[in-house]
Amino acid sequence: MALHAIDHNNIPYMVEGITTVEEQLNGDDSLTIELTDSPINKDVIKNITESWKFSGVEGNNDRTVYVVKRKAVSTIGKFKKLVINAIPLFNEVFNTTRLYNYYEGEFTADAVLSSLFNGSGFTYQLPPTFTSSKYIESYGDGQTKLEIFNNVLETFELEFKVNGNTVELSKYLVNRPDYIISDTINAANVQQEIDGFNFYTYAKGYADVTDGDPNSLAGISREYTHPLASVPGVGKKHAPPLRLSEETDPAKLEAALKTYVDNSLKVSITSDFISLRKQYPEAVPKKADEVMFVANNISYKQMVRIVGITTKRNHMGDIITQSVTYGDQPLAKRHKANVNFATQFINELVKGRRTISSTMLDSAISTATSLILNAKTQLDFTSSLGIVAKNPDNPQEMVVFNSAGLGISKNGGKTFRNAITGAGMVADVITSGTLNTQLVKIEGTTGAFVITGDTLTSVDVKNPDKKTVISAGNVSVWGGGFSAYRPSGVPWTVNGVPKNELVVQRIWFTSPGVSHTGQMFQSANTTPSSFEAAYFNHNGSKLTFTMAYTLAPNSASSSVYGFIRVREFGATGTPKEWMAQVLVKRGSIDYISESVDIGEPGYEERSFYLEFWIDPASAPSNTMAVRCNKIAQRG
Template sequence: MFKIVSPQGDAYLLAVETETTHKLNGDMTLSFEVVETDDNRDFVNRITKFWTVQNVGGEADLMEFVIKIARRHAVGKKQTLNCIAVAKHISDLKRKRVYDNLSGSFTADRFFNTIFRGTGYNVRIVDKLYANRFENAGDGDTVLNLLQEGLKHYRAEFEYIPHDRTFVITKSVKRKQPYYLKDFVNAMNFQIEEDATEFYTYAKGFGNFKDNTKFQKAALKLEYRHPLAAIIGDYEAPPVKDGRIKKRDTLYHRVKSLVDDSLKMSISLDFLMLQDDFPEAVPRVGDYIPVGSQVLNLYEHVRIVEVKTKRNAKGKVISQPVILGDYKKHDRYTQSVSNATSYVSRIEKGIGKDADKLNNAIRVSNTMLDFVQQLNVSDTGFSAIDGLHVTAFKAKKGIVYSSDGGKTFIDLFKGSGINTAAIPVVTDQQNGLMSKEDKQKLDAMSQDGTVNTGATSGLGSIFYKFVNVGE
């Protein structure tokens, strides 16, 4: 259930299913469908563009949306209304414009404060961003377009904080979180997508030249070639041209990042809400977490860049697919390049002096990777998985066991000792701390130690805990 408000301020409560999509840099959309009933007919007929939607995730959710598309169609004798809304803070920046001409060198603080002036929103810069030059920015452009242009110039990202209406500008929206995502535990349907539409293996960089000088005459020049170029050849990237860069290391980092980041890779999966076992696992865009999939041989720390949340009419989350970006599977590169070409590439960079050292390093690295992957290590512990059976060690709970793929767990060993309630009683049909046959013998044993099939001492009941003897 959420609140929907007309431009005149009339508010109504609406109980329908919703779907929100939250992407990096504050891009958010909301969609929902309303079927006309006798109770809601009057106000459903009034809902149109520019109505606002609030509290989609509950009363504590302060994010607001503005309806941009409202489609009506007939279903029998009643109408169905489909609405698509966008985040209000994005909509507001799109309706505001900057008429001044912004040219010259601007610090990040000066630029962003200039474009946000009069918008009703705050801006805060939390990282050091170097000054950058703009030519004829503004001139009637929207604040949203200028924000996006500024983020490109300063190579930054933003996160919106609704409670104080603040845009936080940072180099990267990335928060390390104490939870993890793993198949058969709290995630399903893993997919990896590689996008090579703008993939490069080679680039040049030019620095340390004046504004009125051609970049070809720069005092600082360098190039970077990715190891994959030895296999697939050179795919040349646009040159990096920045006369303000005087240090070789700075220019090299820019050029290398351009090439290394050009292969876009993403992971998508269905997140499973398991609040009892993972109360801290509430995925948000910017969360930087370990992700593991046995099926895809994937064990990486990755950042969440998109979260799609579906809620029922009561506001409860029913599904939550997430997309994770910033994913670079370096192992794939090293596996695709032969030892010989890897050795030559490293010699060119001045790393390694002979093939033996390289091969030894490869063997050690592969051994360590195999060891870590077999342990299924995460930030909260490690686990062993056999189909739907999961035995895990969790730092806060001890050793736990699940027979349903990780949906529910029972405690086996805790700091206080063994959880005897988790172990079933031995019977004449199942084994315990001793075999069922030995239990029957003890039950038949008399007090003087002789066996009497008619006796019922019950001694075997002492050894009642299930230990799978004989399996």
């Protein structure tokens, strides 16, 4: 089992569960782990808390360590479920350590990074040919190392990836692997997102100018116009001026202007990645890969760069699903990044580390004044009722806005009906028309019941993975959100899991040295020895069984240790295995029952050996006897 939880004393514990890793190029990678109180987990998950660590997410060879930052506990029927959010150890270390000394001067990237990584447990690598005319003028004074590190990335236009304990930095991380991504081979559910909210076709740039001085005093000024500006339906869309205060090279300002405008239209492609490692072992997506992407359904064929990967795995590290983002980040993730940047910007303003230029303030004041003066031509700000808006074609129709809310009147203000109050919008004032659910979302107070577009969705607010979606001609249920009962009222399926047991075919399959006494198989072997083989189509998620065991009467000892194992063979992927060490006693028959997670049903054929043997460290002349009382699939 690959997935391990590591306590505060660095003691590892094997656990089983589902992991989801979100990777972003130069972004905040994160890990979500879902654990239930299975027999393997139950003694561990009750102790997991903040600052525990997890490793082995991608398999036995994965040495990436994640630190727990948040956990949430819920119940699924009689079982307990733990959802854990964790971040890479590098992010944790750099976000929880600070530089208290204040450094002021002209510092190169290497100088700043050297002070950041000193004593951190991590090392860094800059490209051998890295040069830059830029400097960081000040840092420290209580800033976290992560804040300073992000400033280095922004100032020197660097990207990074963490490889073990080494942080590799580059001007432009790029891999050119030998595979393509196509919706006819290894991509599904392709989505293209085009964000034109900050799309510009024209910009002016200023360089060699002192902070605080207006742009008109800049030593260098340039402008750039995109070819799309000549298209009648597009035209000139002015971007905010680009200001590179310390730049003295006109060519670099021109290049920066072109990049600034050309990249203002954000295009991202997201798709599910179908892992075909047996057929295409080299087709393993990694951040910064540049590959040919072909999506025939949307007529898209272009060399793209992988900027984000979301991967769901089981506890063995086997991939369950994988989603890849190519090009720019999707709008929602850019918005989150922008909010984080804005928060940091405001904090630096409060601490006096940043200033706002007078030209920026003058522009904001002018714009606000213009908006207010324009509004006065449509609104009455002097009424005792509040802000009053009258229909110029019919003065009897009025809208009033005051501290009580928004009211509407059809009789010149004699009576009003509330339209919007502090409690929300009043549906009674909607006079006619059809609510177009392509434009409007209807939802309950908790968000558990939503109608949008042509789809009705019901979600368990305590477990968002548990939901039911009804669309035209189709009902889909996830996360066990389905129960059905027989006419007698006895449950047939509860929370998506059938209550009945599924057949498992068994045959005698004895190793040398194993015999049958009529009731039990017995052997004095000290190496794994099979006594039965089980065959079945994979229709359930659990393999349940009960074994009986004892020490034969002619044994030399009164008790010895032995082993019982259920081992898969003939598997195409990683074989499942369960093993227990038991104390075998002469004169009494003991029992062990277990339920082994064999993964979500795929309806393929599965095969398992049932094995037993005596601990080689035990005294000689002992014979262990076992039998399988029951074996079945459930769930």
